[in-house]
Amino acid sequence: GYQSWRCTCRNLIVVHDLRDVIDIQRAAISYDEAGAKIQTWPVDGATITPATTPYASLTAKVQLIEESTVDERGIRGFKGTHSVIVSKQVDVSNEDRIKWTSGGETWYLNIHGVSNPERIEELPTLDCSLVP
Numbered sequence: 326g327y328q329s330w331r332c333t334c335r336n337l338i339v340v341h342d343l344r345d346v347i348d349i350q351r352a353a354i355s356y357d358e359a360g361a362k363i364q365t366w367p368v369d370g371a372t373i374t375p376a377t378t379p380y381a382s383l384t385a386k387v388q389l390i391e392e393s394t395v396d397e398r399g400i401r402g403f404k405g406t407h408s409v410i411v412s413k414q415v416d417v418s419n420e421d422r423i424k425w426t427s428g429g430e431t432w433y434l435n436i437h438g439v440s441n442p443e444r445i446e447e448l449p450t451l452d453c454s455l456v457p
Contacts, residue, residue, distance in 0.1 A: 343412055343448075345387045348424040349380035349436075366422070379421075384412040387425055387434075395457065402457025407434055409451040414442060423453060 352364035353375040367376040388408045395404040409423060423434040434453035441447045 343384045343386045343410060345385045345425065345427065347380075347383050347385045347387070347409065347411075348378050349383060349415060349417060349421055350424055351377045351379055351421050354420065364420075378424075380411075380415055383415070386410040387423075387427070397456060400457050404457060405455040407453045407455060408440075409434065409453055410448050411451060412448065414449055415439075415451075417451065423451070 350367050352366050355363045355365070357363055365376050367378050386409070388410070389405055390408055391406040392403045394401065397404070409425075417436055417439065419436055419438075421436050423436060425432045425434060432455060434455050436451055436453050438452040440450040440452060442449050
């Protein structure tokens with residue numbers, strides 16, 4: 326009946342090198358006369374829009390997975406696929422987006438899915454894309 330356990334505790338934020346800071350934004354959705362969806366996003370410092378930022382200043386790691394050339398809405402550019410490792414569990418949908426500032430530039434990533442949403446030994450990962 327004698328058992329011995331050896332446990333190792335790691336700070337997953339340090340292990341995954343989470344040095345980026347992101348905001349997860351949620352749009353206010355309305356519809357025009359034709360029934361087309363209109364998304365209104367939060368504006369820095371503005372309180373007149375019902376859009377929200379449910380996760381502000383969230384510690385994360387934004388990693389580029391793949392970049393390919395695409396033509397979208399008459400614009401030719403690189404479409405980037407990213408994995409965003411976040412420091413805690415988040416409740417997001419494909420209607421949300423990530424605001425990420427790096428090197429003085431602000432980028433907006435579309436969220437397509439979540440990996441490892443409730444794993445205890447791994448941090449959640451958001452599958453995202455950056456459209457030109």
